[in-house]
C-alpha cells in the first residue's frame with residue numbers, strides 16, 4: 001500500500017498523521033504474521049525512525065482502538081500481538097514451543113454457527129478459535 005493511503009486511513013480515523021504512526025501501519029501491513037511491540041520497535045529502528053518502546057506500544061493500542069489494527073491475546077502468552085486489520089476473519093495455529101503464530105484462512109465454524117443458531121435460537125455474534133501444537137521445527141528439536 002502506498003504511503004498516501006496510510007495518511008488517508010489515519011485521517012479518516014480521526015488520528016493525526018505522524019511519521020511514527022504511518023510507519024507502524026506500514027510495518028503491520030507488510031508483515032505476514034502478527035507482531036509484538038518489540039518487533040515493531042526493531043523494525044522502526046531499521047528504518048531509522050526513532051521512537052521508544054512505550055510510544056510504539058501506545059501507538060499500537062491506539063491503532064487497535066481505532067480498528068486499524070487488531071490486538072490478539074493468545075492465551076498462554078503474556079505478550080500482546082498486533083496485526084493489520086484486513087477485515088478478514090481469521091484463526092491461528094500457535095506453536096507452544098517457539099510461540100510462532102500462523103494464520104489459517106479457513107474457518108471451520110462458520111457453517112456450524114448457523115446450525116447452532118437454529119438449535120439454540122441464539123443470535124451468534126462471533127467466535128474465537130486458536131489451534132495449539134508444535135511446529136515442524138520444534139518437533140525436530142524435541143526428537144533430537
Ligand SMILES: [Zn+2]
Pocket residue numbers: 095096097098099100134135136137138139
Ligand atoms: Zn515451534
Ligand SMILES: [Zn+2]
Pocket residue numbers: 089090091107108109110127129
Ligand atoms: Zn471462524
